[in-house]
Amino acid sequence: MTSIPERDLIPRGSQRGRLLARGLRRQCPRCGAGDLFPSLLTIHDPCPRCGLVFEREEGYWLGAMIVAFAVIEGLFGLSFVATMLLTWPDVPWTALLIVGLLVTATLPILISPWTRTIWMALDRAFMPAPDQPEPPPRSSA
Template structure:
């Protein structure tokens, strides 16, 4: 497992080289890395993994806020405030974390899959 790929993903960088501009704009990812020419979308449906990263992030954030809110205010829980806070997390976090979820997914995928492909006869990436 290549931990540097995951670190690069956490930093919103190319998983292979750690450099390069991954995004053209906030919601648009480049086809290839501007530094090492790595193709970012490896196959059709590749970004489903980024959706799983986003869902995991939202579930953890929701649980922390909801359970933390309950623990800090029990027994006089401000239910309306807690509802607004958790609804805001569920609505805003996917938008705010969108680029990060994509690069984290690329880092996770690259860290796990690339090491397997390096040992076999298949090409690492379509360059």
């Protein structure tokens, strides 16, 4: 682990907007370190910069799957309704079905890094874990 400037550390349960911004940028929720994903489906756990253990418990990433489900179903619903409105009464039902199946089968994998970091940010913002002590503030000298 490297020395972390105190301004980069976000205490548990505070600054929810900043936490969510870090999730959207695929960064560690505590220290803001990026480059957490060596590949699309693997994550450096714990954080290589601050040592935060991301997977708190077995089944932890189910929350990331819920985030992915919400994003994908929301996008699908919007595009479905938009296509219907734009093409009525000749709605291309077969094309909608095929595109819908392809998108819902591939998008969860493609957005996996974002859904994981967004889930970690939400989890950290709303359900602080008492089991992981914060690292002591370090001087930048």
